[in-house]
Amino acid sequence: MAPKYSNLDLVDQVDGFPNAATHPVAFAERTADHARFMYLSHTVGLIIPRVLEALQDVALSGDWWEITPGVVRLLGDTVEERTKNMDETTRRWRKAKRFEVLSGWRDERYTIYAPKGAPCFYMERCATPLFGVVAYGSHMTVYIPATPTTPLRIWVPRRAAGKATYPGMLDNTVAGGMGDGASPWECIIKEAAEEASLEGSYVRAHAKAVGFVSYFYVRHADAGGEAGLLQPEVEYCYDMIVKEPHEGGPVPKPFDGEVDEHILMDVDEVIENLGAGKFKPNCSAVLLDFFIRHGVLTAENEPDYLEIYSRLHRRLEFPTR
Structure with a gap:
């Protein structure tokens, strides 16, 4: 058979997102309505429109997000502050049942990295796909x-x-x-x-x-x-x-x-x-x-x-x- x-x-099943280095036009087209998740001058993730919409709802997501056209930043001067703010947002989403993926909450933290392998913040494992982080x-x-x-x-x-x-x-x-x-x-x-x-x-x-x-x-x-x-x-x-x-x-x-x-x-x-x-x-x-x-x-x-x-x-x- x-x-x-x-x-x-x-x-193709597992690597389904256009590569900016090898397919820049396809990448640009795919990400036209996405927001870059930024830390300082570095992109740490990509945020799709339905998640961006939730972040723009301050009553739902809190006021610790800075959102400008095409860019989202998580506020907080330290790893601990950024971790706390991310945790509060994702817990609010879970309580509101905003995203089905959060029903798999494990109380298991993943590390999101800044350049040179330094932790940028920590977040709940099942929430990571909402922010397109590694x-x-x-x-x-x-x-x-x-x-x-x-x-x-x-x-x-x-x-x-x-x-x-x-x-x-x-x-x-x-x-x-x-x-x-x-x-x-x-x-x-x-x-x-x-x-x-x-x-x-x-x-x-x-x-x-x-x-x-x-x-x-x-x-x-x-x-x-x-x-x-x-x-x-x-x-x-x-x-x-x-x-x-x-x-x-x-x-x-x-x-x-x-x-x-x-x-x-x-x-x-x-x-x-x-x-x-x-x-x-x-x-x-x-x-x-x-x-x-x-x-x-x-x-x-x-x-x-x-x-x-x-x-x-x-x-x-x-x-x-």
């Missing part, structure tokens, strides 16, 4: 290498059917957002235990940092909340080689209820499920990057190789950590 989605289609996560691919008689195989979890976001879809072996100032490494250790019951000591001894993927996601309805919200992201990537289960290799097991099962899939099965659109969009990006690094996806077998590679490592238009 022919795949429903090409590899480039999968990239979010961060860590993803790990746990795999059994190929042998002369067996193909490379990957442990693939199926997300719980009851999850609010992407229920029942396939995921990376371990993945999670980086909240509360956690480092990428701390995040992957924590998520490995919570999502896959993998011992921290084992992960520390065997997992290896292998780079990152970055993209500018325009959220789908399956992401939870309003479709069309903006979510530029950086996902730090890790690989971990394990042995066969019968040789004593660890077997990922659900722990915190976010995963229903873990399936050991060979490369062809993963490729088939990618083409069928069964993976969560950003997990497809991480797997394509894995395939490139491991020689599964090459310039010889993928006509869109250069575009796929470059767009999986997009230079974002905002300050990063």
Whole structure:
């Protein structure tokens, strides 16, 4: 059966916002009615019209916003003041049920960065797509290498059917957002235990940092909340080689209820499920990057190789950590 989605289609799903550097006309057209979210002279996010409208309602959003044509600034002289003002606004929106995405409130703070990796302010995780600011996560691919008689195989979890976001879809072996100032490494250790019951000591001894993927996601309805919200992201990537289960290799097991099962899939099965659109969009990006690094996806077998590679490592238009 022919795949429903090409590899480039999968990239388009997760990197759906025009790049100002490579497509300046499309970027200008797309952002004509957007506002730049500014800190000093730096753009830290992009705000779509429906969010701008809410900010302009002082009774709803408070008077700690400076709004001029095409530009929004969060007032406050310190990180703490800006954090307090952002928190007050988003809590007001949540109480008023202004945006559906805020129904996923987690009391988990994300760091929004000024230049040179300095914190600009902190904000609730589920509110970040309302302001088009950069979010961060860590993803790990746990795999059994190929042998002369067996193909490379990957442990693939199926997300719980009851999850609010992407229920029942396939995921990376371990993945999670980086909240509360956690480092990428701390995040992957924590998520490995919570999502896959993998011992921290084992992960520390065997997992290896292998780079990152970055993209500018325009959220789908399956992401939870309003479709069309903006979510530029950086996902730090890790690989971990394990042995066969019968040789004593660890077997990922659900722990915190976010995963229903873990399936050991060979490369062809993963490729088939990618083409069928069964993976969560950003997990497809991480797997394509894995395939490139491991020689599964090459310039010889993928006509869109250069575009796929470059767009999986997009230079974002905002300050990063």
